[in-house]
Amino acid sequence: SSTFDSTEHPHRRFNALSGEWVLVSPHRSKRPWQGQQEETEQDQRPAYDPTCYLCPGNVRVGGEVNPQYTDTFVFNNDFGALTPDVPTGGINEGGLLRAEAESGVCRVICFSPRHDLTLPQMTTPAIRNVVDLWVEEFTTLGARPDINYVQIFENKGPMMGCSNPHPHGQIWAQRTVPGEPAKETVQQLAYFQEYGRTLLSDYLKIELEQKERVVIENEHFVVLVPFWAVWPFETIVIARRPVQDVTQLTPDERDALADILRRLTIRYDNLFSISFPYSAGLHQRPTDGQEHPEWHLHMHFFPPLLRSATVRKFMVGYEMLGDPQRDITPEFSAGRLREQSEVHYKAAQ
Amino acid sequence: SSTFDSTEHPHRRFNALSGEWVLVSPHRSKRPWQGQQEETEQDQRPAYDPTCYLCPGNVRVGGEVNPQYTDTFVFNNDFGALTPDVPTGGINEGGLLRAEAESGVCRVICFSPRHDLTLPQMTTPAIRNVVDLWVEEFTTLGARPDINYVQIFENKGPMMGCSNPHPHGQIWAQRTVPGEPAKETVQQLAYFQEYGRTLLSDYLKIELEQKERVVIENEHFVVLVPFWAVWPFETIVIARRPVQDVTQLTPDERDALADILRRLTIRYDNLFSISFPYSAGLHQRPTDGQEHPEWHLHMHFFPPLLRSATVRKFMVGYEMLGDPQRDITPEFSAGRLREQSEVHYKAAQ
């Protein structure tokens, strides 16, 4: 055909939130795969594992004993990448060798005392407890003068570098604003200064009209596969109200966030009938003491799987040296996620 | 201690070439690893594999028959992510949903007719043939008015998404300049405009004085672990002469590039006594018809392994949402690579 068709022709898409591009190759989704196959674990775990350093009552590497917690539990990472007491200083050789001391804190959040659960297997009120803890942690850490950014995230599954299946997430909070939220600040600020509305409000409006990338909605949140998604089944959870951070969420909105996270992660698990691996995390305003009205709270989900439980997308050569690249279109992925049931495949068995 | 020490304290390092930062956590290298272990393959392959679509004389998926090539062989990828004949066009919804048709060509380069070899097991003259092919391809593709960037790269090993062990690399050449070389253009241009010398010339000078990150040298190239390395054993191969692309290399320089690639990849294999996985690729000037005197030819090696043949670094949660992060310091990694022999462990057995 001689007119451009985004379901057929290679093209680049612009990430309005980060200012970067992704190469989309829709025609390529049919190529055969003879490469590495991932293992699928038989995910049979006990409710309590005496060797797990996250289970209630167990001893951690540092010698501390976990309390007999009944919903969530948070502590400082025994091997944190960031530590609070770092002498200031740095290196600068002609602007070419530059380093700066960085201080911060790394926290671990257990989502549940149950070793055998994951978010999609938890109840909405139990996930609401996790949301409440995020709010508490963001409040406390964000109030510290030495913390200007709080990154809340979860790595799920061994494929995503997670070394313990006990349901948990992390928080890395630090003095400087990391690159990804810094890029999003630039883009959101430019938009807000031009239009007086947040970039994601206007983006969400278009997506809700077009509908083809929307996966699920509730009263306060929308999940969609962003137009510029890099990972095959990447999604973004967007707050309908343009709030800057989780502390501004009303109790109803916190419930709604718990609801949408449960429904999204169930759909993910159902897609290939496995415990679906991903890295996910909230992006919120820097805690640098400024208001940041340009910031619009959202959560990214980056799952690595492409075609099945055993075939993942590799972000390698071209992607590391050039631009991220994807084969199936975001519209196709959104359709696949929309088709899924919201009854977890294990509960349905 | 109360003074900043980059071998001990968490810090951020600036990537002068890309303008981005990496978080370095030297104190963290001692944490225990209980996560995913990679498989190490017994890498016993025949010199010719009748089922391999890259071996001489075999039939490819598209039905074409490979010639009985004796050194290198190049062809258009049967499932290329980029294709030449794409109708122009795009999408633009309020600057928020933006797409542009992209055209280009994807090529596959077989490094050798021998199915059982890899670069470190090839002779220097055989690697020189690969260098010559890179020059030819860069010349031909770069001369096309519809090609403004030529990305030459190799994905080695199943861990890097490589689906066929036959020694080969790829070229993706396209209309627009991808994000990574675009960032490097910005940084190199700013430096060149200020100092009248290439950024990498001055950087190389400092590294050759300090020596601690240098791995190997020959008359025309230096390999070092960059001050801002993200991957545990990442290296950069820098031309001593500030040339913009491979076509400017003299015959001696081409030989020297082959020599240094052989020696570097042998050291990589020897590090953990395995066929060392990586993605590697050349970064050169855009082929947009401009001279780009700011550009300085170099090659990146991005290997995923961290502690052993089975434990890799995962660039996941924090890295995807914040900044790349590393545990061991670039200086430590350079030392480990310097210690290695230049006799391949298989040849030594």
Ligand SMILES: O=P(O)(O)O[C@H]1O[C@H](CO)[C@@H](O)[C@H](O)[C@H]1O
């Ligand atoms: O082209 P190949 O070898 O089939 O595929 C590999 O390299 C490509 C370019 O880096 C990536 O897009 C793919 O994810 C990877 O599996």
Ligand SMILES: O=P(O)(O)O[C@H]1O[C@H](CO)[C@@H](O)[C@H](O)[C@H]1O
């Ligand atoms: O902190 P963990 O779970 O030990 O480690 C995991 O998450 C970190 C933060 O994304 C990454 O830096 C590690 O590479 C990954 O294995």
